[in-house]
Amino acid sequence: MPHKTRHYNRTTTHHLHKRSPFATSSRSIANERHPTRNEDSMIIDELGGLFAVFDGVGGSAAAEIASQTAANSTRESWKRILTTDRNRRKIYTFLEDCNKRDLCPILEKLILDADEEVRTNGADRAGTDDLATTVALAAFCRTPNSNEYTMTYAHVGDSRVYLLRGEDHLKRLTHDDGLLTKLVENQIVNEYHAFRIDQAMRADQLSEVEYSYFRLRGGITQALGGPIPPTIHTDKANIRPGDRILLCTDGIHDNLTDEEIEDILRNSPRQSAGRILVERARRRSHEDRNQTIRSKPDDMSAIVMTCRF
Numbered sequence: 001m002p003h004k005t006r007h008y009n010r011t012t013t014h015h016l017h018k019r020s021p022f023a024t025s026s027r028s029i030a031n032e033r034h035p036t037r038n039e040d041s042m043i044i045d046e047l048g049g050l051f052a053v054f055d056g057v058g059g060s061a062a063a064e065i066a067s068q069t070a071a072n073s074t075r076e077s078w079k080r081i082l083t084t085d086r087n088r089r090k091i092y093t094f095l096e097d098c099n100k101r102d103l104c105p106i107l108e109k110l111i112l113d114a115d116e117e118v119r120t121n122g123a124d125r126a127g128t129d130d131l132a133t134t135v136a137l138a139a140f141c142r143t144p145n146s147n148e149y150t151m152t153y154a155h156v157g158d159s160r161v162y163l164l165r166g167e168d169h170l171k172r173l174t175h176d177d178g179l180l181t182k183l184v185e186n187q188i189v190n191e192y193h194a195f196r197i198d199q200a201m202r203a204d205q206l207s208e209v210e211y212s213y214f215r216l217r218g219g220i221t222q223a224l225g226g227p228i229p230p231t232i233h234t235d236k237a238n239i240r241p242g243d244r245i246l247l248c249t250d251g252i253h254d255n256l257t258d259e260e261i262e263d264i265l266r267n268s269p270r271q272s273a274g275r276i277l278v279e280r281a282r283r284r285s286h287e288d289r290n291q292t293i294r295s296k297p298d299d300m301s302a303i304v305m306t307c308r309f
Helices: 061-085 103-126 179-185 191-198 208-215 258-267 273-285
Strands: 022-029 040-045 050-057 132-142 149-156 160-164 233-239 244-248 300-307
Touching (some): 022 040, 040 061, 040 300, 050 244, 050 300, 061 103, 103 132, 103 233, 179 208, 244 273, 273 300
Antiparallel strands (some): 022 300, 040 050, 050 132, 132 149, 244 300
16 A cells, blocks of 8 residues: 655635635645645635645645646646637536436546546656555535525545534545555445544544554555556535535544544635635644654645635
């Protein structure tokens, strides 16, 4: 299993395009151990309705190139799809009617094309074929005759998509391509057990075996740019006014528990939720391991979309 060691400095904050039905807050910072090299990349295309995070694998310049290459490929492919949908007119806005296109196979192709781009042009640029990146991606279209939207999402690796709705608990929509998921699939632990391990704050909450699983949970089983094409996970969710969606790299969810993420999403202003998530994760990464086993320096990226009323 490849392990990701990543890295902070570059910061970005994106503001709402007036035509967008989503208020967006985001931030990305490089690992303080490599402050000039951010191995995370993001797509925030409010007009086109596409959002994504990418996390380069390996802790090197090649990791940065992998995530940038995948992001650029995905962004350009999505623009081509939307402009083609407009019968070659130069109109670029997200899909107005979900019934016109099935976005699951479209997102699959976006990711497969990005995977190919990483393995070819990315490898040429990096001077090595040892480069890879995760992805978590969400695209939106309108649900006809309603004020709701359909979010189609896809992921490879351990970057995540979360949904927070009303008073409901935070819902994790993706399952990491990692050790804990494999343990559940092989019936070594159940989902509740895996979740408890993943959310641990202190070593004394876990048995010796569980702690070994916790320490290895960052190992991923697939990524873009690997020797074989990835298995891409896709699904859909209805999005209602007031809903908040989070896309994040593991620098966020390794440092913060889901409960902490939920609290920040629920109580932060929509224009600053992404920044606050990153700042809290960065603060946690500075804590001594005697305080918490979650502390981990890393690149950290978060995009929070709030569906407007």
